[in-house]
Amino acid sequence: MPQELTLTDQNFKDEIKQGITLVDFWAPWCGPCQQQGPIIEELAKEVENAKVGKLNVDNNQITAQEFGVMSIPTLIIFKDGNPIETLVGVHQKEDLKKKIQDIAK
Amino acid sequence: MPETKNLIIIGSGPAGYTAGIYASRAQLKPILFTGEEPGGQLTWTTEVENYPGFPEGVQGPKLMQEFRKQAEKFGTEIIDAKVDKVDFRVRPFKVWSADKEYQSRAIIIATGASANWIGLPNETRLKGHGVSSCATCDGFFFKDKDVVVVGGGDVALEDANFLTKVTKSVKIIHRRDCLRGSEFLQKRARENKKISFVWNSEVVDVLGEKKVSGVRVKNNQTNEESDIACDGMFVAIGHHPNTEIFKGQIELEDKAGYIVVHDDTRTTVEGVFAAGDVADFKYRQAVTAAGMGCEAAIDVEKWLENYEKVIAKEADKKNC
CATH class of the missing domain: 3.50.50.60 (FAD/NAD(P)-binding domain)
Structure with a gap:
């Protein structure tokens, strides 16, 4: 079963350059991120046409800054390296699946 | 069944x-x-x-x-x-x-x-780009920046106090000329050198193209409008x-x-x-x-x- 990727400033570009990747920008001190986390873990196991990853903004500030993340949790869906959709705040699994499906079309 | x-x-x-x-x-x-x-x-x-x-x-x-x-x-x-x-x-x-x-x-x-939002179109548009209702989540992104907190109750005072740990300055924008928050929190805010107050004022617009660059406030006594430059707006209005x-x-x-x-x-x-x-x-x-x-x-x-x-x-x- 696929697990969510742990993304860092170092591996980010490589991991997202092909296909669809949903990235959860989070930090351990953020309450709503604790709610989003388990949803992301389940999503990673259930979607087949996309990768799912988490990036800790505290340790990886360069990437967070590059994509203008100023609020967490922020979820960005990338396609072939480009950000397609940015979602701010906690999102439910079914909504995220639908967004991924729409982009995969 | x-x-x-x-x-x-x-x-x-x-x-x-x-x-x-x-x-x-x-x-x-x-x-x-x-x-x-x-x-x-x-x-x-x-x-x-x-x-x-x-x-x-x-x-x-x-x-x-x-x-x-x-x-x-x-x-x-x-x-x-x-x-x-x-x-x-x-x-x-x-x-x-x-x-x-x-x-x-x-x-x-x-x-x-x-949490309530003010209900301004540009507030919605800039959510996650400088507009936030969670100081503890997002304060981190405003290191050495100027921010405003909208509100005058306990949550606004707690948020302002928390934000001074990372930001350069915090202005509390409140529609009255006194605070509703508890005495303890009021005292702590008043004694904090990074915190200042903008009284009798309501935010009427949030400025900025891709991210927040300021807020427009209206003084509800004089009806005068003015702009306050800032990088973030934290909303704590009940x-x-x-x-x-x-x-x-x-x-x-x-x-x-x-x-x-x-x-x-x-x-x-x-x-x-x-x-x-x-x-x-x-x-x-x-x-x-x-x-x-x-x-x-x-x-x-x-x-x-x-x-x-x-x-x-x-x-x-x-x-x-």
């Missing part, structure tokens, strides 16, 4: 989890729906300094995890989903979550309250009760939509109880919400003892 439960608890703040602890210890085998913000408002805070039993303070998210563990320990079945629809006009009551139907003899509503799905099912008070309760935790539908911020616009504290959750669970336990009689009485009424 889904199995009929004794009790469904809707909500997972101090009220919901405490109801879960008491109801599961009373062998009611309750199910609890956490909703979209498991743990509720306290998960948006850092240090909780006024919950009894924690003289050194306790982290809000941590406290709520402990509440949850305690409810689970005694057998509360916790479902991490939100309730989409209810029907309180039938017995047993019906509750729908993620297209699945549940039935229950009694209900405790503990859906709490959520809360509204989460009662949308109960409209038309139970009585809500006219002004803000809080659930009307009588005889402690009873709503206008017999068998439906309410606890915490969803029904309490006076105290709104974690500890009072927990207390009311306990009351609701005890009220449910007593009420269920007479369930058959209630059903028989209602059937009698229909027959004549």
Whole structure:
């Protein structure tokens, strides 16, 4: 079963350059991120046409800054390296699946 | 047909989890729906300094995890989903979550309250780009920057104080010329050199193309408008009760939509109880919400003892 990727400033570009990747920008001190986390873990196991990853903004500030993340949790869906959709705040699994499906079309 | 439960608890703040602890210890085998913000408002805070039993303070998210563990320990079945629809006009009551139907003899509503926004189009557009309602989540992104906090209550003062730890300056914009927050928090804010106040002022627009560059405020005494340059706006202007799905099912008070309760935790539908911020616009504290959750669970336990009689009485009424 696929697990969510742990993304860092170092591996980010490589991991997202092909296909669809949903990235959860989070930090351990953020309450709503604790709610989003388990949803992301389940999503990673259930979607087949996309990768799912988490990036800790505290340790990886360069990437967070590059994509203008100023609020967490922020979820960005990338396609072939480009950000397609940015979602701010906690999102439910079914909504995220639908967004991924729409982009995969 | 889904199995009929004794009790469904809707909500997972101090009220919901405490109801879960008491109801599961009373062998009611309750199910609890956490909703979209498991743990509720306290998960948006850092240090909780006024919950009894924690003289050194306790982290809000941590406290709520402990509440949850305690409810689970005694057998509360916790479902991490939100309730989409209810029907309180039938017995047993019906509750729908993620297209699945549940039935229950009694209900405790503990859906709490959520933060208000000002309601400006540019506020919505710039959410996540400098506009935030969670200082503890997003303060980090405003290191050495200038920010404003909108509001004058406890949450605004707590947020402002928290933000001074990372930002260069914090302006508190308040529509009155005095603060509503507690004396202790007021004093702490006034003594903080990074905090200044903009009185009698309301934010009428949020400025900035891709991210916040400032806010436009209107002085409500002189009607003069002026711009304040800043990189972030944190909104802390109170809360509204989460009662949308109960409209038309139970009585809500006219002004803000809080659930009307009588005889402690009873709503206008017999068998439906309410606890915490969803029904309490006076105290709104974690500890009072927990207390009311306990009351609701005890009220449910007593009420269920007479369930058959209630059903028989209602059937009698229909027959004549």
